[in-house]
Amino acid sequence: MQNNFFPQGLLYSAPIREQGNIYKPNNKTMTDEMNEKQMYDAHTKEIDLVNRDPKHLNDDVVKIDFEDVIAEPEGTHSFDGIWKASFTTFTVTKYWFYRLLTVLFGIPMALIWGIYFAILSFLHIWAVVPCIKSYLIEIQCIGRIYSICIHTFCDPLFEAVGKIFNKIRITTQKEI
Numbered sequence: 410m411q412n413n414f415f416p417q418g419l420l421y422s423a424p425i426r427e428q429g430n431i432y433k434p435n436n437k438t439m440t441d442e443m444n445e446k447q448m449y450d451a452h453t454k455e456i457d458l459v460n461r462d463p464k465h466l467n468d469d470v471v472k473i474d475f476e477d478v479i480a481e482p483e484g485t486h487s488f489d490g491i492w493k494a495s496f497t498t499f500t501v502t503k504y505w506f507y508r509l510l511t512v513l514f515g516i517p518m519a520l521i522w523g524i525y526f527a528i529l530s531f532l533h534i535w536a537v538v539p540c541i542k543s544y545l546i547e548i549q550c551i552g553r554i555y556s557i558c559i560h561t562f563c564d565p566l567f568e569a570v571g572k573i574f575n576k577i578r579i580t581t582q583k584e585i
Contacts, residue, residue: 475500
């Protein structure tokens with residue numbers, strides 16, 4: 410027996426979304442939108458080896474040059490050769506010692522910070538936000554109960570006190 414409402418012997422038809430499946434869109438507009446969005450994986454994105462601080466996190470902190478640390482005022486100058494050698498020593502030492510520290514501690518510190526931010530993200534996603542949402546739901550319920558109690562008990566009291574003092578009239582007279 411063929412049912413006219415459900416062709417091909419199906420008991421029910423699967424709902425068809427207007428925009429299609431999120432993984433396989435069935436209409437052109439959603440396909441175009443997905444192609445326009447630049448989808449990238451954070452683990453495989455390319456890094457900029459020239460501009461290593463694109464968000465300028467350390468502009469005011471670690472841009473320390475020789476002139477920011479050592480400066481000779483007018484009238485107190487060392488020999489020019491000493492000044493040049495001091496500049497070169499400071500600059501080269503800072504450059505190479507930074508590189509040595511990054512070789513020794515860069516990867517372990519990246520590991521530590523990666524673990525820390527992973528834990529921080531996990532706690533934020535799985536603990537903090539759900540707790541805040543739960544709290545907001547509970548406080549909304551408590552707020553409604555509190556509002557009902559105020560309207561039930563305090564409104565009549567304040568209305569009665571208002572009616573008591575409603576008939577009081579104060580007049581002022583100036584005596585001459």
